[in-house]
């Protein structure tokens with residue numbers, strides 16, 4: 001019996017087979033248990049002999065099974081370790097690194113240029129009150145120009161700002177009627193527009209405001225000409241065209257000359273020598289007054305530029321949606337390092 005059991009232990013190929021051998025020979029229904037159970041029927045002389053023999057056989061079989069179990073477990077572990085070896089000589093995989101979004105790069109560039117001209121950087125809330133977004137900018141409740149900027153209202157009195165111009169009013173209020181005020185305020189704005197290649201319901205503007213004694217239109221022109229040359233290149237010119245905004249008087253739209261083909265026809269200018277980049281003007285006396293500045297003492301200019309517009313012209317990008325869909329192939333081209 002013992003020889004037979006040991007042979008099966010040797011033959012067992014897996015832990016499961018070994019377990020079966022254990023059950024078959026040492027289990028409750030196995031032959032050894034049977035022998036031990038039958039002891040009562042034996043004579044007093046036979047009992048210790050058979051009992052001792054049965055115990056030895058059981059212990060030997062158990063020891064053989066345990067030993068083989070251990071060997072199997074050890075080899076299983078070894079196999080597992082072998083399968084999981086790490087080849088430390090393989091070159092590492094470089095993780096893909098993010099980079100500053102092209103719009104934020106442009107915003108920073110705008111900020112740098114204006115900081116160089118003595119402006120400071122300001123900001124205002126994206127959720128704005130009707131008062132700051134419209135009223136304080138000389139757009140009373142029933143003003144038709146409110147329709148120019150289809151708004152996302154949150155309540156009757158609050159909305160997502162449609163322009164960065166409310167920062168003008170907030171900044172002037174904070175200065176409590178004392179100049180100079182010289183600030184640039186970039187940020188997100190929102191309009192109820194259907195998105196296409198040139199429209200986005202969310203985009204960015206950079207607002208500029210300079211209020212002081214004796215600020216003149218020629219200052220506006222000088223500052224923006226300097227900006228255009230630094231941002232686009234020294235060969236660029238600007239052009240002022242009369243326009244209308246309720247919060248500036250007079251108002252202008254400013255074009256920058258096409259630098260790539262000089263109007264001969266390229267993706268950017270499509271055969272026009274001038275491209276509109278921003279709205280501007282002399283701060284309306286009523287706007288100065290509403291925000292606590294005496295229009296007899298102070299004057300100022302303001303401008304608002306479309307950040308995407310500037311970025312598209314500078315980098316020859318023909319679809320504004322590129323900035324908001326986060327296609328890695330697009331963003332990768334603006335890696336700075």
Ligand code: PHE
Nearest residue numbers: 163165245279280302303304
């Ligand atoms: N806020 C205007 C717009 O969004 C631009 C502007 C700003 C015009 C400041 C004049 C002065 O169209």
